[in-house]
Amino acid sequence: MSATVQITFDARDPRALSRFWKEVMGYVHPGPPGVDLAPDADPLAAWDEFLEASGVPEERRNSASALEDPEGKGPRLFFQQVPEEKVAKNRLHLDVRTASDLRGEERMAALEQEGERLVALGARRLQRFEPEAPVSIGFLVMADPEGNEFCLD
Numbered sequence: 001m002s003a004t005v006q007i008t009f010d011a012r013d014p015r016a017l018s019r020f021w022k023e024v025m026g027y028v029h030p031g032p033p034g035v036d037l038a039p040d041a042d043p044l045a046a047w048d049e050f051l052e053a054s055g056v057p058e059e060r061r062n063s064a065s066a067l068e069d070p071e072g073k074g075p076r077l078f079f080q081q082v083p084e085e086k087v088a089k090n091r092l093h094l095d096v097r098t099a100s101d102l103r104g105e106e107r108m109a110a111l112e113q114e115g116e117r118l119v120a121l122g123a124r125r126l127q128r129f130e131p132e133a134p135v136s137i138g139f140l141v142m143a144d145p146e147g148n149e150f151c152l153d
Contacts, residue, residue, distance in 0.1 A: 004075070004076075005075040006075055006076040006077070006078050007075050007076070007077050007078070007094070008077075008078045008079075008080060009021075009077065009078070009079045009080070009146075009148060010080060010082040010086075011079045011080065011081060011082065011146055012081070012082070012085065012146060013062065013081075013146070014062055014063065014064050014065040014079035014080060014081050015044065015062050015065045015079075016145065017065070017079050017144065017145060017146055018065035018066065018067055018077070018079045020121055020122055020123070020144055020145050021067060021077055021079075021144070022067055023118075023121050024096060024118060024121070024123075024144075025067065025069075025074070025077070025096070026070070027067035027068060027069055027070065027074070027077065028043070028067065028068060028070050029043035029044055029047075029065070029066065029067060029068075030043060030066060030067075030068050031043045031046050031047075032046055032047050032050035032051075035050060047061075048061065062081065063080070063081045064078065064079060064080050064081065065078075065079045066078050066079065067079075085147075086146060086147045086148065089149065090148060090149045093148070093149050093150050093151065094150040094151070095139075095150070095151045095153040096150055096151065096152055096153065097153045098110065098111065098114045098152055098153070099111050099114070099152075099153070100153060103131070103137055104131065107131070107137060107138055108128075108130075108131070108138050111138070111139065111140050111152045111153075112140070114152055115140050115142060115152055118142060118152070122144070122145040123142045123143060123144055123145065124142065124143045125140060125141075125142055126141040126142060126143055126149065127140070127141040128140050128141075129141070139151045139152060139153045140152040
């Protein structure tokens with residue numbers, strides 16, 4: 001039997017952080033359990049209605065959020081609210097593979113372009129690592145809006 005993986009983020013604002021990663025990954029917010037959403041429906045609005053109807057107090061309605069790969073291939077991303085800020089470097093990080101088939105300047109230009117798009121969404125660019133054959137083909141180190149480091153690869 002094989003296992004599947006869910007990647008969990010500790011977050012101060014799960015909904016906002018899930019919106020950022022939705023744009024990074026091309027994932028979708030799933031609807032609430034037992035709710036059939038119309039194709040043009042807003043899943044987050046559906047969650048608001050579901051949580052209100054379920055009697056969840058308003059201050060608890062942003063305690064979690066999730067994203068799923070619309071093709072069902074990638075891991076589910078889960079965002080859980082925690083009271084503390086991030087204080088140290090991640091011990092685990094994501095490599096967002098957007099240019100893995102490119103090499104040299106073409107690769108780095110593609111990574112720079114994607115990095116600019118993510119900065120516009122709220123990411124911070126931390127560092128650029130140049131290609132160093134044969135051990136590295138180059139990458140960018142970024143941080144999401146709450147400071148979680150990830151690489152554009």
